[in-house]
Amino acid sequence: MQTTPVKKTPLSAAQIRQLLDDCLEVEFSFLRTDTAVTILAGLERAEQDYILTWVQRVASTNIQLAYQFITRAVNALDNMDRRMIESWALYAMDTYDQAGLHKALAIIRNLDDFVRLYHQKTAGAVYEENASVLLHFARGLSGRRLQLQESSLTYTDSETIYLPAVVSLLDTPQENFLVYKAMVAYHWAQARFGTFHLQLGSILDEQPEAENFLSLFHALDTVRLDAILQRELPGLARHMRRIKQQLQQTPSASFLQLANELVRPRSTVDDVLRLTRRYLHKLDPPSPCFYQGVLQPQEVEECRQQRLQKEKRQFRSVLRKLVEELKGLDIDEQKHHRFETRPKHRHYEMPDELELTLDGQAVPLPDNVKGLITSIVQDLGEIPAEYLQPAGAGEYQPDIFGEKNPDPDDVWKGTYHEKGAFLYKEWDFRRQHYRKNWCAVREKEIQPVYDTFIGKTLNKYQGLIKHLRKTFEAMRDEDRMLKRQVQGDDVDIDALVEALADAHDGREMSDRLFTRMHRSERNIAVIFMVDMSGSTKGWINEAERESLLLLAEALETLGDRYAIYGFSGMARKRCEIYRIKEFAQAYNEEVKARINGITPQDYTRMGFAIRHLCHILNQVDARTRILITLSDGKPDDYDNYRGEYGIEDTRRALIEARRDGIHPYCITIDKEAREYLPHMYGAAAYTVIDDVRQLPLKVADIYRRLTT
Amino acid sequence: MPARILKPEEYYIKTEPYYQAIGDEIAVFESAYRKKLPVLLKGPTGCGKTRFMEHMAWRLGKPLITVSCHDDLTASDLVGRFLINGGETVWVDGPLARAVRAGGICYLDEIVEARKDTMVVIHPLADDRRVLPMEKVGELLQAPDDFCLTISYNPGYQSVLKDLKQSTRQRFVALEFDYPAEDVETDIIVKETGISHELAAKLIKFAHMTRNLKGNGLEEGASTRLLVHAAKLISDDVTPITACHSAIAQALTDDAEMLAAIDELSSSLF
Numbered sequence A: 001m002q003t004t005p006v007k008k009t010p011l012s013a014a015q016i017r018q019l020l021d022d023c024l025e026v027e028f029s030f031l032r033t034d035t036a037v038t039i040l041a042g043l044e045r046a047e048q049d050y051i052l053t054w055v056q057r058v059a060s061t062n063i064q065l066a067y068q069f070i071t072r073a074v075n076a077l078d079n080m081d082r083r084m085i086e087s088w089a090l091y092a093m094d095t096y097d098q099a100g101l102h103k104a105l106a107i108i109r110n111l112d113d114f115v116r117l118y119h120q121k122t123a124g125a126v127y128e129e130n131a132s133v134l135l136h137f138a139r140g141l142s143g144r145r146l147q148l149q150e151s152s153l154t155y156t157d158s159e160t161i162y163l164p165a166v167v168s169l170l171d172t173p174q175e176n177f178l179v180y181k182a183m184v185a186y187h188w189a190q191a192r193f194g195t196f197h198l199q200l201g202s203i204l205d206e207q208p209e210a211e212n213f214l215s216l217f218h219a220l221d222t223v224r225l226d227a228i229l230q231r232e233l234p235g236l237a238r239h240m241r242r243i244k245q246q247l248q249q250t251p252s253a254s255f256l257q258l259a260n261e262l263v264r265p266r267s268t269v270d271d272v273l274r275l276t277r278r279y280l281h282k283l284d285p286p287s288p289c290f291y292q293g294v295l296q297p298q299e300v301e302e303c304r305q306q307r308l309q310k311e312k313r314q315f316r317s318v319l320r321k322l323v324e325e326l327k328g329l330d331i332d333e334q335k336h337h338r339f340e341t342r343p344k345h346r347h348y349e350m351p352d353e354l355e356l357t358l359d360g361q362a363v364p365l366p367d368n369v370k371g372l373i374t375s376i377v378q379d380l381g382e383i384p385a386e387y388l389q390p391a392g393a394g395e396y397q398p399d400i401f402g403e404k405n406p407d408p409d410d411v412w413k414g415t416y417h418e419k420g421a422f423l424y425k426e427w428d429f430r431r432q433h434y435r436k437n438w439c440a441v442r443e444k445e446i447q448p449v450y451d452t453f454i455g456k457t458l459n460k461y462q463g464l465i466k467h468l469r470k471t472f473e474a475m476r477d478e479d480r481m482l483k484r485q486v487q488g489d490d491v492d493i494d495a496l497v498e499a500l501a502d503a504h505d506g507r508e509m510s511d512r513l514f515t516r517m518h519r520s521e522r523n524i525a526v527i528f529m530v531d532m533s534g535s536t537k538g539w540i541n542e543a544e545r546e547s548l549l550l551l552a553e554a555l556e557t558l559g560d561r562y563a564i565y566g567f568s569g570m571a572r573k574r575c576e577i578y579r580i581k582e583f584a585q586a587y588n589e590e591v592k593a594r595i596n597g598i599t600p601q602d603y604t605r606m607g608f609a610i611r612h613l614c615h616i617l618n619q620v621d622a623r624t625r626i627l628i629t630l631s632d633g634k635p636d637d638y639d640n641y642r643g644e645y646g647i648e649d650t651r652r653a654l655i656e657a658r659r660d661g662i663h664p665y666c667i668t669i670d671k672e673a674r675e676y677l678p679h680m681y682g683a684a685a686y687t688v689i690d691d692v693r694q695l696p697l698k699v700a701d702i703y704r705r706l707t708t
Numbered sequence B: 001m002p003a004r005i006l007k008p009e010e011y012y013i014k015t016e017p018y019y020q021a022i023g024d025e026i027a028v029f030e031s032a033y034r035k036k037l038p039v040l041l042k043g044p045t046g047c048g049k050t051r052f053m054e055h056m057a058w059r060l061g062k063p064l065i066t067v068s069c070h071d072d073l074t075a076s077d078l079v080g081r082f083l084i085n086g087g088e089t090v091w092v093d094g095p096l097a098r099a100v101r102a103g104g105i106c107y108l109d110e111i112v113e114a115r116k117d118t119m120v121v122i123h124p125l126a127d128d129r130r131v132l133p134m135e136k137v138g139e140l141l142q143a144p145d146d147f148c149l150t151i152s153y154n155p156g157y158q159s160v161l162k163d164l165k166q167s168t169r170q171r172f173v174a175l176e177f178d179y180p181a182e183d184v185e186t187d188i189i190v191k192e193t194g195i196s197h198e199l200a201a202k203l204i205k206f207a208h209m210t211r212n213l214k215g216n217g218l219e220e221g222a223s224t225r226l227l228v229h230a231a232k233l234i235s236d237d238v239t240p241i242t243a244c245h246s247a248i249a250q251a252l253t254d255d256a257e258m259l260a261a262i263d264e265l266s267s268s269l270f
């Protein structure tokens, strides 16, 4: 029998109307879909299905947005292919997430703008896609560690290089990437080779025609920096010249003639300033070239002032720490010691690389201190004498490089902002796409609680703990003696006797005559992710705390590396991870008290917690990485995380985890869990415990089974 | 050159291995040797520790016995073991025992990689007893004055497991190795490979770029060894960008974006 693919019959106008009415909630919204229905009815079924699916996805985000989408889409079908429609819808939804309905509607309405942008993006280079390569590139260049950020203006404030979202100046993505690269290198050179040694802001203040002055200065400085780039990065400089010619941005010969002295290796920004003064009004600057961006003297100055203060403080704190470490001295005695710097390597165009000495002896420095010295010298050309005084008692900052993270609680007392948070994506199953930077995640401390609970628990389970210790001890990395090996540390006497007997009888002698020690290495790292949602109040919370104590006691004998974190949340902007025991932390009274301090909080948003803890797990060097969740129910949160959305996001997060080589496992006491856990964790990766009181007994046992 | 078979303790180095001294390490080593003190070489991989040992062995006219330690290396691998020959058990010395008997220089490379039980045999050799316990034959081997124990260790690996214990490190005279200054490293590359000074200088610059990325996505920057590899390819007419990619970038990372960035850095230079 022959089968031909059945072409599905198109949907009728009535059917389409019904579908649209449903997903746009026309009954309440009174949106008019007549035109859309008419046009859609004339399409083939595949086409209809495709458009309707996307309307549904957009409608899951916002109905108005979906309405506008269908209204425009049906008219634009001839000019747009599927990929373009998709990215149009996604772009609008992302915009909705980030900037609200108004901005998102604008994207849908200004289809022409989008089409232009789309073409730009396909032939152009997009910041987001190239950011991490560019960042590595920038950090490979010498000097201060730079940041990159997207912005409508191209410039640097001396710490961050701001770059456009899309570059579509040239014909191909490769060529446009080179434009980005040139921008990064040029602005790196500005910061690295002294453009900001001048207080350009105050110089401009004295200028009646500040704007002309600035553009001439900028053009002349570009001549100087181009020459430096030619010497430092000749391969890139070649491309920059070529593209400049292609875009006809090469300055006139007469301009280059007058600026010629800036090409010399020893010329500085002071020479640029001198020439600017000399030629102001006499010389028209060439129009800006494609990579030079703009100068923002004010921002540079603010950034620099802040940095100078911060780094001076940090540097003097470092010295104090060094004195204490190196000499083991009391605080008052340090006055007799002298810090100095001396050049380690000489450079022409950059400040010399310095080495720090204490009483004439070179001091070995950790990398972050080297970076600090580089940054200071980049600003000041040296380490000034007043920096070389170790910080006094009152000025000392023990946590020198810890960028002071705002206390998460404080952040939320004020108005909402996302400073100091990790941002994670979240899967929206209706949209069939991630929502970017959707969850703001913060790590918080748990207050240790010192009371009788710990003692009582350890007492109550004394017997069990002893049993667990013994079982876990047996699982430890143990050298096992392998017998009858071809090679080994010792002679296997039994085998030898047999072999000799064989030889005696004229049989062939075995060559497996040795014993060898074989080490089976566990090399496991595990994180326990503990549900701290409000629903755990009471019994469950107590069972969780007991289980964790027992587990920790057992794990201590086993030697696996483990960490414990709690999680809870209240809507996406307030996702919280509670540190109970970090990997590097030893299990001690304080950790016990923090386990005891676990208290029920808000809701059960799970995706962010899995993503964040996997991020932590990924940084641990272990052969096997495991994430074990202790929970009492399905994912649930205050916003629309309830139901399918939360389950699907959690499932996604677990798929991501497995893709990273992490083994997720779930222990739950929710009796209904069998309905959703197999879908989320897979059939073999969870256990449902029917009686809460069984939890402490079971958890350690499950861990044992899981890891042997 | 056909392969030759040598017993390790007969491995005398006859011609001077090229070694460019960075500081006073040669003098310190000689002095430690005279005073019969064991030596610890600290420093990242590929910065000249092995070459230094070859040079010192030549200088002192002693055989050099090198053992590269790995995570399966046991005390028996160092000291020796029984083998069976025609129904008889015979004792066979391990490299460390041979070095002690011959009065040679024993270099245990990357000692922290070895199993913990190796320390048990090293410690008595490394203090003023200078004996090697040979438990299985029930003997103590007293080291002659010529014998010298040197171990190496890379403090860059931040893992607690791979840290050298105080009880071990406090027995040794420590020499710190690091990548040489630019001009010195350039000289080394030129002398080792014969490429032009200009190209060598660019390679060094490239190396510094990768070293800037240490802790920013790379575990380690390019070592002198990798530069020598790249330079050898270049001297055989591989283009510098390809040489940097194959001999350096690929050796440093598998991360696609990092590889792309490193390629961007080298193509900016050459």
Ligand SMILES: Nc1ncnc2c1ncn2[C@@H]1O[C@H](COP(=O)(O)OP(=O)(O)O)[C@@H](O)[C@H]1O
Pocket (backbone or CB within 6 Å): B018, B019, B020, B021, B022, B044, B045, B046, B047, B048, B049, B050, B051, B052, B180, B188, B192, B224, B225, B228
């Ligand atoms: N100071 C030096 N003098 C001469 N060659 C050196 C020096 N430092 C490094 N090299 C070169 O680098 C290569 C790798 O050095 P090696 O001694 O094997 O490193 P390590 O033992 O520290 O890992 C050597 O083969 C040699 O070519």
Ligand SMILES: [Mg+2]
Pocket (backbone or CB within 6 Å): B046, B049, B050, B109
């Ligand atoms: Mg080596």
